[in-house]
Amino acid sequence: MIVEAKDCSKLKMPSSKELPKEELVNWLSDVASNVKAKNLTISVSGSTSQDNDERIVHCDREGTWWTGRYIGTLSYKGHCLNIQPRFGLDTIRDWLIEATSVVTTNVQGELQSNSSFIIQLLAYVWVQGIIEAARHGLPSLRRDVTVKSATIRGRLDVSKSIRLIAARQGQVISVHSEKSLDHAASCAIIAAYRVLRKGLGIPDEKWMPSRAIELVHQLLAVTGPHPTVPTQQELEKVRYTPITIGFAKIAELSRQIANRQGLTTEISKGEVKGLLLDVAELWELYVLSVLGKGSAALSVSHGTRERSASKFLLSSDINKRLLGKLMPDGILYEQGNIKGVVDAKYKSIFPSPTAPDGPQREDLYQMAAYLGRFKSQEDGFAWGLLAYPQDPLKTYLSEVEKNSPWSLDQKKKIFFAALPHKAIEATDKIRGIVEQMNNLSFSK
Known part of the structure; x- marks a missing residue:
């Protein structure tokens, strides 16, 4: 049986002869306890350090089942869970375009919204990633090639050559460097291509722009149609040049795609x-992208991805050991001086049974900790922004946003904002918030 759901939403409990409600609850409990999201999750950014500890489904105190922050398909023990985006597929695509900074190209044929939407999104990110990385060509990398012949090419391998000379073979061993597409990154890309093509089921590569088809065929000529999927360690050993470094991200994403099976809603027993x-x-x-555009006078550091941007909450008086790493999503600087901290929350800004005031308590504590460590070195002032996705079904402002800013103490203030799903509108709203924050009159 296929159970349809939407992310971060109550799970409707369909009951049928095929799957009685009690059996469905037992199955959901099994999924919640034994299926780890991190084993199935693909990172849009190509990162391997994402925190994927949140459960795919969970049950609240009232016995209501909820889905988590993931979209996609999950097949387990005879049933399938298909989680679609609650804001719609078009919104997710808009966020992808903004977040990955790619330009939509003309594709032969159209991908339709159906149960395989997750594969469509992955294919879109993957195709655009290859085109972007290959702006200066494919990653032909240098590698050492060993040659046994009567002449020397490159540097002589003395020890091996001495043995050949002693055996009177009339040959020597030499090693030279040459450029080649035959490496782990190429194998990962083709392995992902095979998985996506099978999952989409669209013939004649109509899901790919002509440029992507050209690039893939060049790699296929080198790797063959069935390359072995490289390990993460093998990919990390690939030495890119400044021009080809863009392939590091797409190679890791390809490895993750290639290692995931069951990309369709076929039910696994x-x-x-x-x-x-x-x-x-x-x-x-998405928030970080519009933040960078909406705060042009300030520089933005990605706290979750830049080690130099992170700080620690505590420091031991005994041995100076650091404890409690703090990594806000975005940190705003003005000439090297911290101005504010931004954290993106894929949650509701409106009141709910578990958060009667709107924002969840742990998110408020987290922002308070951020502002305690990320503040101006000159005067100790700081402001924070918690950015939530706008709910299209609610045409009014939440109370916490309407009454922003909120004071943490005399030198720290917090804003709450629901950002539009269109990047232009979100950028305009961010610009207004940043201007308002910069003009704040902190009471002393």
Whole structure:
């Protein structure tokens, strides 16, 4: 049986002869306890350090089942969970375009919205990633080639050559460097291509722009149609040049895609199959993108991805050991001086049974900790912004946004904002918030 759901939403409990409600609850409990999201999740950014500890489904105190922050398909023990985006597929695509900074190209044929939407999104990100990385060509990388011949090419391998000379073979061993497309990154890309093509089921590569088809065929000529999927360690050993470094991200994303099976809603009788996208990560990337455009006078550091931007909450008086790493999504600087902190929350800004005031308590504590460490070195002032996705069904401002800013103490203030799903509108709203924050009159 296929159970349809939407992310971060109450799970409707369909009951049928095929799957009685009691059996469905037991199955959901099994998924919540034993299926780890991190084993199925693809990172849009290509990162391997995302926090994917949140459960795919969970049950609240009232016995209501909820989905988490993931979209995609999950097949396990005879049933399938298909989680669609609650804001719609078009919104997710808009966020992807903004977050990945790609330009839509003309594609032969149209991808329709259906149960395989997760594969469509992955294919879109993957195709655009290859085109972007290959602006200066494919990653032909240098590698050492060993040659046994009567002449020397490159540097002589003395020890091996001495043995050949002693055996009177009339040959020597030499090593020279040459450029080649035959490496782990190429194998990962083609392995992902095979998985996506099979999952989409669209003939004649109509889902790919002509430029992507050209690039893939060049790699196929080198790797063959069935390359072995490289390990993460093998990809990390690839030495890119400044021009080809863009392939590091797409190679890692390809490895993740290639290692995921069950990209369709076919029902697995035993092992876990499926693939998920973390919408919270996508929302974070979207917020950071519009933040950079809406605060042009300030520089933005990505706290979750730049080690130099992170700080610690505590420091031991005994041995100076640091404890409690703090990594806000975005940190705003003005000439090297911290002005504010931004955290993207893929949650509701409106009141709910678990958060009667709107924002969740742990998010408020988290922002308070951020502002305690990320503040101006000159005067100790700081402001924070918690950015939530706008709910299209609610045409009014939440109370916390309407009454922003909120004072943490005399030198720290917090704003709450629901950002539009269109990047232009979100950028305009961010610009207004940043201007308002910069003009704040902190009481002393």
